Amino acid sequence: MLAQLPPASPDPLWSLISAYRADPRPERMDLVVGMYRDESGTTPVPDAVRAAETRLAEAGASKAYRALSGNADFNAGMARLLLGDAPARLARHYTMQSVGGTGALRLLAELVACATPKATVWSSDPGYVNHRPLMTAPGLGFETYRLREAAQGLDMAAMLDDLAPAKPGDVVILHGCCHNPTGIDMRPEHWAEVSAFCARRGLIPLVDMAYQGFGDGMEADAAGLRRVVDDNPTVLVAASCSKNMGLYCERTGAAMVLGESPAALSRVAPLLERIARASYSMPPEHGAAVAAEILAAPEAWLREVEAMRRRVAHLRAALGAALRAEGASAEFAALERQKGMFSLLPLGPEEMRRLREDHAIYGTETGRINVAGLTAAQVGPLARALRQVATPARRASAA
Numbered sequence: 399m400l401a402q403l404p405p406a407s408p409d410p411l412w413s414l415i416s417a418y419r420a421d422p423r424p425e426r427m428d429l430v431v432g433m434y435r436d437e438s439g440t441t442p443v444p445d446a447v448r449a450a451e452t453r454l455a456e457a458g459a460s461k462a463y464r465a466l467s468g469n470a471d472f473n474a475g476m477a478r479l480l481l482g483d484a485p486a487r488l489a490r491h492y493t494m495q496s497v498g499g500t501g502a503l504r505l506l507a508e509l510v511a512c513a514t515p516k517a518t519v520w521s522s523d524p525g526y527v528n529h530r531p532l533m534t535a536p537g538l539g540f541e542t543y544r545l546r547e548a549a550q551g552l553d554m555a556a557m558l559d560d561l562a563p564a565k566p567g568d569v570v571i572l573h574g575c576c577h578n579p580t581g582i583d584m585r586p587e588h589w590a591e592v593s594a595f596c597a598r599r600g601l602i603p604l605v606d607m608a609y610q611g612f613g614d615g616m617e618a619d620a621a622g623l624r625r626v627v628d629d630n631p632t633v634l635v636a637a638s639c640s641k642n643m644g645l646y647c648e649r650t651g652a653a654m655v656l657g658e659s660p661a662a663l664s665r666v667a668p669l670l671e672r673i674a675r676a677s678y679s680m681p682p683e684h685g686a687a688v689a690a691e692i693l694a695a696p697e698a699w700l701r702e703v704e705a706m707r708r709r710v711a712h713l714r715a716a717l718g719a720a721l722r723a724e725g726a727s728a729e730f731a732a733l734e735r736q737k738g739m740f741s742l743l744p745l746g747p748e749e750m751r752r753l754r755e756d757h758a759i760y761g762t763e764t765g766r767i768n769v770a771g772l773t774a775a776q777v778g779p780l781a782r783a784l785r786q787v788a789t790p791a792r793r794a795s796a797a
């Protein structure tokens with residue numbers, strides 16, 4: 399059997415991370431992997447997580463098997479975090495703990511394939527690299543819509559033009575906030591338009607919420623999702639606690655399905671549980687137990703997320719100012735108004751290679767950098783390096 403295995407190249411992102419780790423240059427910058435770092439360059443464990451872990455260790459709960467749907471308190475807490483306190487929304491959801499946001503996306507893809515195996519999933523271009531493999535694994539079709547910068551922040555006409563051929567029952571992935579990889583976010587009027595479009599055409603929105611709290615704040619970042627939930631009879635949500643709780647390796651997330659009424663959801667729970675059972679049985683308890691503790695009394699944690707959010711916004715402003723001081727082109731100016739961890743640099747693979755080889759700065763081949771991976775001291779050197787590697791056309795000063 400082993401000889402018949404098809405060849406597979408290593409994951410390009412993780413290959414870059416390995417190359418970074420092997421790079422001996424002390425000034426090296428890892429802007430590849432999507433993790434928040436503090437000023438010391440480490441990915442912190444929030445105090446709220448440490449405190450919850452201490453309480454859980456003291457309580458010493460048994461490690462007995464849990465439910466297929468995971469931790470019930472976590473599921474209820476995530477529903478409130480995502481949907482708010484509105485009873486009308488809370489009456490319409492089924493939420494199940496998942497193995498990170500990735501696991502949520504896969505559970506939902508499998509669920510869609512059970513109902514409508516010929517459905518197509520529409521994801522943004524550029525978009526999150528894992529959407530295609532996750533959605534096509536159970537056999538769903540996959541198409542893209544353009545997500546581009548425009549004067550008002552997002553080219554809505556291009557997006558809706560590309561979505562025009564979508565058929566009723568097709569799924570449209572929308573990033574809840576802090577779009578990966580572009581940082582281009584939808585404003586409330588964009589959400590209203592795309593939400594109404596989905597409702598009119600019978601499309602099913604799948605909101606991928608991996609960065610709640612990193613854009614405009616925890617509540618503000620959920621506003622688009624809530625709009626979509628209010629306008630559409632069926633909505634899917636994949637949520638991750640990796641970034642906003644710093645629970646990356648604990649693999650903590652939630653898959654949520656909203657139906658028109660509680661009755662419309664009756665087939666969802668047993669099906670999702672079957673899908674999980676045939677894959678990993680039940681999700682890991684630790685991260686969800688920590689998150690459930692935090693969500694029961696979230697104030698201290700919310701303050702910590704807000705501090706992380708402000709730090710990233712400050713880094714963006716500093717990078718924007720440094721780029722202006724270097725005379726970088728107007729194309730770079732968008733970095734400052736974009737949201738969340740990522741931005742897509744206006745650089746091609748050759749320029750990204752020079753950034754890596756000549757300056758020890760690692761971003762992805764496609765130009766994505768993790769702004770939240772920078773320290774304040776790295777902003778100046780990064781802006782200088784960007785100016786140096788940009789081709790003459792891109793280097794033309796905006797001034």
Ligand SMILES: Cc1ncc(COP(=O)(O)O)c(C=O)c1O
Binds near residue numbers: 497500501526638650
């Ligand atoms: C848009 C998006 N969705 C989902 C995920 C997956 O998150 P998790 O690490 O919780 O699986 C990520 C992680 O980078 C992401 O950027």
